[in-house]
Each structure stands twice: as structure tokens, then as C-alpha cells.
Amino acid sequence: MLTLSRRSLVGSMAALAAAAVARPALAGDKKKDAAPAPATPAPAPAAPAAGPFVLPPLPYADTELAPVISQNTLGFHYGKHHQGYVNKLNDAVAGKDWASKPLADVMKGTYGTDATAIYNNSAQVWNHTFYWSSMRKAGEQAPNGKLNDAIKTSFGDLAGLKKELSQAATSQFGSGWAWLVSDGGKLKVVKTPNADNPIVLGQGTPLLCIDVWEHAYYLDYQNRRIDYVTAWLDKLANWEFAAQNLG
Numbered sequence: 001m002l003t004l005s006r007r008s009l010v011g012s013m014a015a016l017a018a019a020a021v022a023r024p025a026l027a028g029d030k031k032k033d034a035a036p037a038p039a040t041p042a043p044a045p046a047a048p049a050a051g052p053f054v055l056p057p058l059p060y061a062d063t064e065l066a067p068v069i070s071q072n073t074l075g076f077h078y079g080k081h082h083q084g085y086v087n088k089l090n091d092a093v094a095g096k097d098w099a100s101k102p103l104a105d106v107m108k109g110t111y112g113t114d115a116t117a118i119y120n121n122s123a124q125v126w127n128h129t130f131y132w133s134s135m136r137k138a139g140e141q142a143p144n145g146k147l148n149d150a151i152k153t154s155f156g157d158l159a160g161l162k163k164e165l166s167q168a169a170t171s172q173f174g175s176g177w178a179w180l181v182s183d184g185g186k187l188k189v190v191k192t193p194n195a196d197n198p199i200v201l202g203q204g205t206p207l208l209c210i211d212v213w214e215h216a217y218y219l220d221y222q223n224r225r226i227d228y229v230t231a232w233l234d235k236l237a238n239w240e241f242a243a244q245n246l247g
């Protein structure tokens, strides 16, 4: 019911917005210093300016993470939240040098500056892209080879790693992320608040991440973050991706 009402609301708002303007919204419409509208409406462009950053495709079908993450959750998370960060980033970099820079350079270059909108949205675009690849089609999978050796050295065994990741993910207060990173050849678990990630914080090379913002799990698990994290670690963790990142 929640899904239906939210979608209906979005649809109604879109209809209202469409009725209120004579042409499609443009990227520059929100700027207060935009030129006044001409008396005679200009022809509508073929499509709104998209900006330099785009939503990357998911590495699986949106049904393949079920039953751990439903198609409904993934639809909102990817199609609304991740797309929203991309759109806000494009708005924030419009007319700035950042518009021509790689995404990772943008988030590293704006961390700790007063360009908070560019930083927050660029880091969230990066984090979510990494998060999608940190998961695979739901099922049993275990790390092997060099990654498995490193897990044994750093955590004793896979259960030890899962316990640390679970603790980090469930103890992160409010919104944020839990990460498996490689730092100087040793694996460790870290957690970061809001949009922050181990790259900007200098905590090592990310291997996997778990999104623990409520939007990642609330439709499926409500307040039970521990159930989401446990199922994620047992059924979705993409150890092949982690091994690739370990190199």
C-alpha cells in the first residue's frame, strides 16, 4: 500500500508540475539569477540538458537480489535515490570546472571544502555505484584464493569478518556505510557517516560496502537493520568483486 500511495503522490505532483509550466523543466530553472522568461515561449528542446554525470546501469536484473532486497526497494533505491544524487550533482556542477572532471576527482577535490552539495552528491553517486557491484545475484558464495587468505590473516575466518562487518553496519549511528578495505596489505572494517567513504578519509582501498541508510532496507525490513545486514552478508556479498579490488 505504501508503494502505491507514494507512486500515486509522485504522479500527482508530476502532473501538477507539468500543468504549472508551459515547457519542460530545464537544468537552469532553479537558479535565482536566471534570465526572465521571454514574452513568447521558446520552442521546447528535444530533451532537458542532462549534465556530465549519468546513472550507470545495474550489474543485474532488478529482481535478482530478492528475497534479500526486493524489486520494490531496488526500484526506489536505484531509480529514485541514486538517480536523485546524479541529478543534484549535475545541477551543482553546472558552469563549474568540476563538470569536466572524473567523478572520483570531484569527490576527493571537494571533500572538506564549502562545496558541500557537490561533495555530498558526488560521493553518494560513487558510493552507490560501488554498492551495486558489491552485491551479486542472491545465493551462496564464498571467497577463495588470495582474498580468502587475507581474510584468514586479518579476521581468523569468514565468520570473523562477517561479525566485524555486521557490528560496523549496525553500530553506525544514523545514515552511513560499512566497508571492507585493504590498508597496506591488511584487511580491515571501517564505517563512515552520511556520504563519506574510505577514499576521502584515507582509510584504504575499498573492497566491498554495505549501504545502511534507511532507504536501503526500510521497505523490506523496517527498523530491523541487523536482519538486512545478516542476509546481505550471507546471500548478496560479491566476493569476486572484493577479490578484483584487492588485486
Ligand code: MN3
Pocket: 077, 081, 128, 211, 213, 215, 216
Ligand atoms: Mn543508498
